[in-house]
Amino acid sequence: MTDPFAVMNAIGLVGFAFVGAAKAVEERYDVFGVTVVGVMTALGGGTTRDLLLNRVPNSLQSPGEVALSLLGVTAAVLFVHFLDDGHQHPVVLTADAIGLAAFTTTGALLGHQAGLPVFAVVALATVNAAGGGAISDLLLGRTPFILREDFYASCAVIGGLAFWALAQLGAAAGAASAGCALAVLLARGLGIGRG
Amino acid sequence: MTDPFAVMNAIGLVGFAFVGAAKAVEERYDVFGVTVVGVMTALGGGTTRDLLLNRVPNSLQSPGEVALSLLGVTAAVLFVHFLDDGHQHPVVLTADAIGLAAFTTTGALLGHQAGLPVFAVVALATVNAAGGGAISDLLLGRTPFILREDFYASCAVIGGLAFWALAQLGAAAGAASAGCALAVLLARGLGIGRG
Amino acid sequence: MTDPFAVMNAIGLVGFAFVGAAKAVEERYDVFGVTVVGVMTALGGGTTRDLLLNRVPNSLQSPGEVALSLLGVTAAVLFVHFLDDGHQHPVVLTADAIGLAAFTTTGALLGHQAGLPVFAVVALATVNAAGGGAISDLLLGRTPFILREDFYASCAVIGGLAFWALAQLGAAAGAASAGCALAVLLARGLGIGRG
Numbered sequence: 024m025t026d027p028f029a030v031m032n033a034i035g036l037v038g039f040a041f042v043g044a045a046k047a048v049e050e051r052y053d054v055f056g057v058t059v060v061g062v063m064t065a066l067g068g069g070t071t072r073d074l075l076l077n078r079v080p081n082s083l084q085s086p087g088e089v090a091l092s093l094l095g096v097t098a099a100v101l102f103v104h105f106l107d108d109g110h111q112h113p114v115v116l117t118a119d120a121i122g123l124a125a126f127t128t129t130g131a132l133l134g135h136q137a138g139l140p141v142f143a144v145v146a147l148a149t150v151n152a153a154g155g156g157a158i159s160d161l162l163l164g165r166t167p168f169i170l171r172e173d174f175y176a177s178c179a180v181i182g183g184l185a186f187w188a189l190a191q192l193g194a195a196a197g198a199a200s201a202g203c204a205l206a207v208l209l210a211r212g213l214g215i216g217r218g
Numbered sequence: 219m220t221d222p223f224a225v226m227n228a229i230g231l232v233g234f235a236f237v238g239a240a241k242a243v244e245e246r247y248d249v250f251g252v253t254v255v256g257v258m259t260a261l262g263g264g265t266t267r268d269l270l271l272n273r274v275p276n277s278l279q280s281p282g283e284v285a286l287s288l289l290g291v292t293a294a295v296l297f298v299h300f301l302d303d304g305h306q307h308p309v310v311l312t313a314d315a316i317g318l319a320a321f322t323t324t325g326a327l328l329g330h331q332a333g334l335p336v337f338a339v340v341a342l343a344t345v346n347a348a349g350g351g352a353i354s355d356l357l358l359g360r361t362p363f364i365l366r367e368d369f370y371a372s373c374a375v376i377g378g379l380a381f382w383a384l385a386q387l388g389a390a391a392g393a394a395s396a397g398c399a400l401a402v403l404l405a406r407g408l409g410i411g412r413g
Numbered sequence: 414m415t416d417p418f419a420v421m422n423a424i425g426l427v428g429f430a431f432v433g434a435a436k437a438v439e440e441r442y443d444v445f446g447v448t449v450v451g452v453m454t455a456l457g458g459g460t461t462r463d464l465l466l467n468r469v470p471n472s473l474q475s476p477g478e479v480a481l482s483l484l485g486v487t488a489a490v491l492f493v494h495f496l497d498d499g500h501q502h503p504v505v506l507t508a509d510a511i512g513l514a515a516f517t518t519t520g521a522l523l524g525h526q527a528g529l530p531v532f533a534v535v536a537l538a539t540v541n542a543a544g545g546g547a548i549s550d551l552l553l554g555r556t557p558f559i560l561r562e563d564f565y566a567s568c569a570v571i572g573g574l575a576f577w578a579l580a581q582l583g584a585a586a587g588a589a590s591a592g593c594a595l596a597v598l599l600a601r602g603l604g605i606g607r608g
Binding site for chain 2: 055059070074077078079080083084086089161162163164
Binding site: 254265269272275278279281284356359 | 466524527532547
């Protein structure tokens, strides 16, 4: 529990896998399809980020990330029928928002460490945070909700800009990361509140 | 004919290209569209595998793979109208099953050789075997059949697990490959038989 | 203005971003969605090309490419309502055709420089030229128009073959590039004329 981002990342993996699997359950996919959609929702953004950064994806090297994704899938299969309107439940929205903040921060941090310009920092933050949801919508034959919902991917753009601005002002990586995550949570909270 | 996997791989490339092109013919695509969908079905899984492994795709470096894919496309354009229910014909199902086994084995083998953990071995086997079919469905505006058909991608998962288990038990790469391919063919045969 | 391909590339980026953003406006996406679709249309083909060539995408390293894309998006948001049938307007078709020629040439040139065989040269030319349009159609929930429109991606194939043939005949990269671009413009012009 000494690394706040590992904790946020873990909550986000479980939350993203839950949301993706819940959507696949709604579409009456079989167990294999639900698992694939849930795992791709959790790992797809980070995998795309690593492809863009020309690295072997972390998701292929980290059994822990896969295990957390499968935990989220299992939770969705077991509990989604008990929730009214599954993927809009406050618990799910909260876990999803924490994941959005964690994945935005990781993407911005890796882009910054690779010495890339501001567009790349924001793009990697956004791809990392919203890519998994876009992939799962494509797999389900839907147009990506991130392009239609006003305040979702925009929160990742705001977070990426916050990271870049703080780093330009001389903030250390840890401080820029904290500012980025807080900006995403604030923006997303306001977006959900306005509904 | 000294390398059984090269033979299986060749049959699989032709079979996958045939199935993909036959689907595009059904959707009344023009010759260019049919060729793209057929070639992407044959080469898409291996190309995605190589992207994940951070290598220049083999498909871009091997004219032989392209030629075999174009052979499958040509066969589909010439013969699909003579078959009732083209891509469910026993000859096509057999070539497709052989391709599924060959591509699963290649993906598992490359993941194992890269020293990746069990999830990555299974994921690369599945992406290699089922990725082309998923890409062609997306190009045709369908939801990927691999997520809806019970025993298709599951066969690749079973094969990847078989490869990994045999390797853990000390089997050489050749023996693990043979066990993987047999497991896929057995699982797929049972799946088709149960219909 | 000393480098004709930089000029063509710039016109193409603006034109492709305009076309993509105009399609998203038609689908009533919000400003964020319109921007993403426009930028992905302009940068998606080159980014996919760089992934296949195993390089960090140029789009992430070049703020100029992003700025030109945003210029095209801005133009679409401001002016698309003044054009009858926005993305079929002669100005847009011309910019799009120049972009098609420029992106085909860049893709063929990079494939040739990487020492890849003829299929890879043609595939990279086609992916570079038509990949952005395909990605934007997927994001909009449409089947890719490049698979349905007779003479669009085919022009990139013709251009890639022209590049490769000229290089085989001993032409320098500059001459092969000029021949490639002219072949694409000629083919596309004929295709629109027959329309």
